Amino acid sequence: xxxxxxxxxxxxxxxxxxxxLSCTYDTSESDYYLFWYKQPPSRQMILVIRQExxxxxxxxxxxxxxxxxxxxxxxxxxxxxxxxxxxxxxxxAYRSTPWNQGGKLIxxxxxxxSVKP
Amino acid sequence: xxxxxxxxxxxxxxxxxxxxxxxxxxSGHTALYxxxxxxxxxxxxLIYFQGNSAPDKSGLPSDRFSAERTGGSVSTxxxxxxxxxxxxxxxxASSSLPGQGRDTEAFFGQGTRLTxx
Numbered sequence: 001x002x003x004x005x006x007x008x009x010x011x012x013x014x015x016x017x018x019x020x021l022s023c024t025y026d027t028s029e030s031d032y033y034l035f036w037y038k039q040p041p042s043r044q045m046i047l048v049i050r051q052e053x054x055x056x057x058x059x060x061x062x063x064x065x066x067x068x069x070x071x072x073x074x075x076x077x078x079x080x081x082x083x084x085x086x087x088x089x090x091x092x093a094y095r096s097t098p099w100n101q102g103g104k105l106i107x108x109x110x111x112x113x114s115v116k117p
Numbered sequence: 118x119x120x121x122x123x124x125x126x127x128x129x130x131x132x133x134x135x136x137x138x139x140x141x142x143x144s145g146h147t148a149l150y151x152x153x154x155x156x157x158x159x160x161x162x163l164i165y166f167q168g169n170s171a172p173d174k175s176g177l178p179s180d181r182f183s184a185e186r187t188g189g190s191v192s193t194x195x196x197x198x199x200x201x202x203x204x205x206x207x208x209x210a211s212s213s214l215p216g217q218g219r220d221t222e223a224f225f226g227q228g229t230r231l232t233x234x
Contacts, residue, residue, distance in 0.1 A: 033221050045225035103148055105223050109159040
C-alpha cells in the first residue's frame, strides 16, 4: 500500500524568506499524481500545486514550486517570498491512477507552517 | 453546485446516538472520499467511492461506521452508537478521473465538526 510521510510537524519562516517543506512517499507504481494542499484555520482545503509523475519538469505556481525526485520518492514544496497569508497546515498527497486502486488519494500527516512578521 | 457541500456544518450529539453526515459532491465527479481529521491532526482516510465500482472501505475504523452513495451523487456517512473518540471534523471531497481531460485534484467541502458529549 502507498504511504506518504511528512517528517516536519512544524516549520517556521520569516516573512519574505524562503522555506521548504519535505514529503516522501512509498509506492510500487510508476505513474501517479502528487499534490500539496493548504489548510488555513478556516479548515478549507486548498490545492497549492500538483505534479504528474510522468513529467520530469518540476511544477511551479507563482511563489510555490516543487522539487520532485522520482527515484528518491521525494516531493518537497518550496515557498518563496513567504507571506503572512501562507501560514497554514500543509499536506502532501498521493493519488493512484485509475488503473491502480482506482485513484485513491492518500495524505501525509501535515506540516504546520508559521510565518513571522 | 459550485463546490462540494457538506451538512450539517456542526453537530453535537450524545454518546450512544446515531448520526448521519451528508456530502453533495460537484456535479459530474465520479470519485468521492470521506476523511476524518482530529484536532490538529492529519487526514485519516475512511472510504472512497469511484463510479460504479465497489467502494474502498479499508479506512473505516469500526463496524459502527458505514457510508453509501446514492445514484452516484450524494453520499451519507453514518456513525452508529457514537463514542467520544468519534469527535472530529469529517471532510468530504470529490474529483473526476485522471485522463478524462479534467483536473485530477480533489475538491473539498468545509467539513462537519462532530462533537460527542
